[in-house]
Amino acid sequence: MRFSITKIQEDFPQLKGGSEHYLDSQATSLTPRSVIDAQDAYYLKARANTHRAIFKEAALATDLYEDARTKIANFIGAKREEVILTGGATESSNMLVRMLDETPAFWGSGKREIVTSVMEHHASLVPLQQLAKRKGCMLSHIPLSPGSVRLDVKSVEGLISDETAIVSVMLASNVTGTINPISEIAKVAHRHGAFVVVDATAAIGHIPMHVDDLGADALFFSGHKILGPTGVGVLWVRKEMLEKLQPAVFGGHMISEVTKDDATWGDIPDRFEPGTKNIGGVIGLGAAVDYLNAVGLTEIHRHVSALTKSAIEALDALPGVHVVAERDTELNIGDVSFVCDFAHPHDVAEILGRNGVAVRPGHHCALPYHVELGIAATTRVSFYLYNDEDDVRGLVEAVKKVRALFAD
Amino acid sequence: MDSLYQEHILDHYKHPRNKREMDDADVVQRGKNVSCGDDLTWYVKWEEKGGSQRVADVSFSGYGCALSQSGASMLSLVLKGKTKEEVAALTREDMLALFHADIGHMREKCALLPLSTIKELLKQ
Numbered sequence: 027m028r029f030s031i032t033k034i035q036e037d038f039p040q041l042k043g044g045s046e047h048y049l050d051s052q053a054t055s056l057t058p059r060s061v062i063d064a065q066d067a068y069y070l071k072a073r074a075n076t077h078r079a080i081f082k083e084a085a086l087a088t089d090l091y092e093d094a095r096t097k098i099a100n101f102i103g104a105k106r107e108e109v110i111l112t113g114g115a116t117e118s119s120n121m122l123v124r125m126l127d128e129t130p131a132f133w134g135s136g137k138r139e140i141v142t143s144v145m146e147h148h149a150s151l152v153p154l155q156q157l158a159k160r161k162g163c164m165l166s167h168i169p170l171s172p173g174s175v176r177l178d179v180k181s182v183e184g185l186i187s188d189e190t191a192i193v194s195v196m197l198a199s200n201v202t203g204t205i206n207p208i209s210e211i212a213k214v215a216h217r218h219g220a221f222v223v224v225d226a227t228a229a230i231g232h233i234p235m236h237v238d239d240l241g242a243d244a245l246f247f248s249g250h251k252i253l254g255p256t257g258v259g260v261l262w263v264r265k266e267m268l269e270k271l272q273p274a275v276f277g278g279h280m281i282s283e284v285t286k287d288d289a290t291w292g293d294i295p296d297r298f299e300p301g302t303k304n305i306g307g308v309i310g311l312g313a314a315v316d317y318l319n320a321v322g323l324t325e326i327h328r329h330v331s332a333l334t335k336s337a338i339e340a341l342d343a344l345p346g347v348h349v350v351a352e353r354d355t356e357l358n359i360g361d362v363s364f365v366c367d368f369a370h371p372h373d374v375a376e377i378l379g380r381n382g383v384a385v386r387p388g389h390h391c392a393l394p395y396h397v398e399l400g401i402a403a404t405t406r407v408s409f410y411l412y413n414d415e416d417d418v419r420g421l422v423e424a425v426k427k428v429r430a431l432f433a434d
Numbered sequence: 435m436d437s438l439y440q441e442h443i444l445d446h447y448k449h450p451r452n453k454r455e456m457d458d459a460d461v462v463q464r465g466k467n468v469s470c471g472d473d474l475t476w477y478v479k480w481e482e483k484g485g486s487q488r489v490a491d492v493s494f495s496g497y498g499c500a501l502s503q504s505g506a507s508m509l510s511l512v513l514k515g516k517t518k519e520e521v522a523a524l525t526r527e528d529m530l531a532l533f534h535a536d537i538g539h540m541r542e543k544c545a546l547l548p549l550s551t552i553k554e555l556l557k558q
Contacts, residue, residue: 403470
């Protein structure tokens with residue numbers, strides 16, 4: 027399919043009637059009609075619980091749910107039985123940490139170090155902090171290169187050692203958009219026998235991505251940032267490892283046998299999917315993956331990179347505005363954060379919002395990164411496939427209005 | 435253009451009253467909204483008057499959005515001369531009324547930071 031911005035914009039109903047310039051896709055993306063339709067189809071025609079029941083709606087629901095799993099697996103280059111469907115990236119991250127925690131064999135070698143980065147989202151960082159406390163692990167952080175928004179990848183050699191059990195780094199920053207060289211970091215980690223976790227939440231759906239190319243052992247993301255419904259997420263773990271991990275959440279569907287006093291676990295991935303999942307949401311995520319594949323991730327990245335470049339250049343040209351973003355837009359997933367000398371990020375976002383420009387102020391759940399960058403908060407603009415140059419113009423005009431309002 | 439950013443709010447933000455650190459304050463209290471980066475410190479000097487403790491002098495320092503900072507400036511004018519009991523009796527509605535604007539749910543924390551911080555100060 028040729029990349030047609032007009033056609034894409036027609037596919038997103040909220041572009042008509044919502045904010046004139048939706049620039050908050052890194053918080054959550056808009057939803058195309060096809061995803062809404064796929065989710066509706068479940069509620070209108072296939073509403074039944076998945077697995078086991080054999081009446082026709084139940085069979086249809088199970089087929090739709092499992093088809094979505096296959097689509098998601100193909101989307102990231104994984105095997106379908108490696109894909110665990112969750113409620114979101116935060117649930118995936120917490121579940122993975124608990125699964126590792128509850129698996130004695132994982133800690134049998136006595137390794138007690140965890141390496142992450144200063145760039146991480148709290149959804150990845152905070153569960154690791156808690157794990158480190160429970161296990162008595164040392165938690166260390168890949169720092170930034172001085173004066174840069176990027177990680178100092180050279181420092182990895184010194185941080186990762188034979189004592190390192192887990193290396194957990196995000197694929198791209200949700201603040202500056204910087205894409206990290208995960209495969210390089212993973213190579214070092216694997217040389218020391220460490221388990222590599224990748225938080226792909228900000229990056230997925232913005233750049234082509236394959237778990238093997240990354241060298242990941244586990245990876246997670248949310249569905250709602252890639253055109254899918256809210257309340258759906260994915261946890262992927264490489265099969266050889268997943269088969270060894272203990273489940274962290276228990277209940278129906280995940281068991282093989284249950285007696286009064288004990289239980290044994292079912293096959294993967296069922297073992298990690300207790301209870302009734304967000305069936306309609308998973309089916310919607312499958313449709314979102316179809317949509318992204320049809321447009322093409324390479325084309326999406328090219329389109330978003332061009333807008334990112336325009337926005338950085340336009341904001342740079344405004345006196346008193348300082349861009350905090352990855353400036354090599356090939357290596358930026360589409361996020362441009364900035365600070366203004368003349369107004370606080372909250373006021374900037376408020377006035378932009380009142381002028382039809384939807385952006386987000388704050389620390390974007392990455393407080394340590396902001397501390398490292400020496401700023402309390404930023405205003406973040408994030409682009410996706412349905413944005414265009416008119417959104418950049420709208421942004422710039424609105425920032426000029428903020429300056430006019432706050433100027434003495 | 436923006437009813438939230440009326441002239442008196444912008445005036446208090448750009449030209450804050452009583453914004454200074456106070457070296458000889460009796461009590462100092464810092465309050466923060468971590469999620470947006472608002473940071474506010476109150477300085478109060480008490481005096482005995484008519485059998486009760488009153489605010490003899492008050493000032494603030496800090497940085498943050500127009501609501502938290504203009505709110506502190508406006509509240510500082512209200513606080514002068516008030517007894518401890520009167521400060522304690524100040525309500526959320528009293529604070530929001532200073533803005534003469536409809537403060538949405540999203541910005542309430544910013545607008546209320548000056549009040550919540552002065553209430554913390556009273557606990558000292």
